[in-house]
Amino acid sequence: MTTTPGSEPASAVPASTHAEIPDLHAIVPAGGAGTRLWPLSRQHRPKFLLDLTGQGRTLLQGTWDRLAGLTGSDRIMVVTGAKHAEAVAEQLGDLPAANLVAEPSPRDSMAAIGLAAAILQHRHGPVLVASFAADHVVPDVASFHRAVRDAADAARAGYVTTIGIAPTHASTAFGYIRAGQSLPPGEGGPAASVVEEFVEKPDAETAAEYLASGKYAWNAGMFVVRTDVLLNHLTELQPPLAEGLEVIARAWDTAERDFVMDAIWPGLTKIAIDHAIAEPVAAQGGVAVVPGDFTWDDVGDWASLATLLAAGEDGVRAPIPGSHVVAVDAPGALVHAAGTVAVVGIPEAVVVQTEDALLVTDAAHAQRVKAVVDQLKAAGRDDLV
């Protein structure tokens, strides 16, 4: 690197990314099976518990690592299914026991995030919370931290704030966010803009229009918001759910937790935070978006994982240490297997081997892996799903 004489030397990482955000608590909903990542993902071993990139850290641990720089290890709360609570605790040695929330049954993302927000508000009064799925990949932590910091400014001003990922291609796999006017400086602007609309996964033509317009960002399901703002919206928009969460949260740190949880949780409204809060509040002008100029992926299938992995000289991605791949006319192959694997004449092949199953497909058909799991279930092979 050369520096112009007299100019200030550039620091390698902006100072802002080093500092915690003192009033921020992170919420990590750790759910979802990741069926299309079979045979590595299983019902008892969902995607967030897997080390997909072969770097020695699972997606959950990668999420933790990314957040700890913003919150320290004391202000991260993980919400997961009861059957995965033990595995989560094992993987996150620094997670305080009080910050592990186990759901007796899945009630979708609004109940999970809402309960965590309600518990935190009971413990600390109104605080800023940021919610990030446990099974996404964000390699550039510094840029991620900058975006969260920007979002926090708008959230403090009262907006439900999301981070819109700058799209790199016309994906049909993600929902989109249409941004409007920038917010005033006191409300998080100019980084933050008001959200005009959330839109569902588009078809290819529409996705191309979104990309060309420059007004759309990918919806990565990242929300930063004050707990009081979130719970007030919920009281207005989903009163029974808000009331149920309040009752549980009030009992959470008491001896009545299990009794109240068992009584209330199963009856809570099952709804995603997007439908419960993001979309209706956006329609009222209450949602902001800040740009996320970083690589992000929800690793929905093996093809998606392949794009995140560095290829060797032969164009092959082989994340497992010690795997030995011989590729002949197979550029872009992804081999997630130990030992010697030869791939001949299948570009973008996907080969995944576990102790009890082998998957062979290619990037173009990676979405159809779900059909394998469906067939195995239909055949009564619960041992394999």
Place this chain on the structure above:
Amino acid sequence: MTTTPGSEPASAVPASTHAEIPDLHAIVPAGGAGTRLWPLSRQHRPKFLLDLTGQGRTLLQGTWDRLAGLTGSDRIMVVTGAKHAEAVAEQLGDLPAANLVAEPSPRDSMAAIGLAAAILQHRHGPVLVASFAADHVVPDVASFHRAVRDAADAARAGYVTTIGIAPTHASTAFGYIRAGQSLPPGEGGPAASVVEEFVEKPDAETAAEYLASGKYAWNAGMFVVRTDVLLNHLTELQPPLAEGLEVIARAWDTAERDFVMDAIWPGLTKIAIDHAIAEPVAAQGGVAVVPGDFTWDDVGDWASLATLLAAGEDGVRAPIPGSHVVAVDAPGALVHAAGTVAVVGIPEAVVVQTEDALLVTDAAHAQRVKAVVDQLKAAGRDDLV
């Protein structure tokens, strides 16, 4: 089946296929690595020692089974490399030790077949010999026996006689035989015809012309001939080779076998029987061909094997007992692996798993598997080739 009144009832299998041919000895050259069948085939475990079809018999054993009905178990001689002699003896429990000929080094098919013929002539005087490779597949034994019987008739009359396989498609993987006029009844006709020419593997266009003409058959390397006829041709066409074989054969059943073999064998001319005998003798009008109207394959690669295996309802070929294949949009897949294997979106996929290696390719690229073996050799991975 209905029979016309007054006509003779047809017997299910012609009586002729049940009878041995008393003056016939079979010679089975068991050589060749079958490189394109990696990872199942290895230098120490060549193709003929493998059970490729999952029926519990190796190709060598299948060849034995097919020939024993013509010769009994006393008149089959196997010629193989010294390093495979023990495995051959293990697989063929009924093979008399005296009929197992071990080559110290490979000298191509003329030396192998010629030595066996010379030994047999020393033991029995001139006899009829029939040579069949140890690693071909012929499911219809009755039709095969009929063809050998027809060939034996022409061979007794003094012809080097081959069995020309009726081509089922315009293959570019095999050499062809062009048949001419039928021979007279006393010389094996009308079943046998004179061979006008042997031609090398053609390009696709030429192969299509051959198929359309109806005058060409596949050259399966099957020869039936009197030992005296064969050895006389050899004396005329390859005098040093003929002389060397005669010296070895004279010493074979004596205490001098090893001494003479070590002295003579390494210096023998390395030439295929096709070039040494079949082609030049055909040019003299001394080769006959009889039709072989049966399924035959030299199982040159995995695609070739796939065509020989029965497909399940899902279009999948899974010859290994206990293998469990889930195929989604993968018609024609061949899975040679134990356990659960899912193939998604790759028609005619080829998946082969051994203890130490996995191959993934498709039928269209099966020929290129040789490149994998080449790469492994270049990388010094002799443990895998």
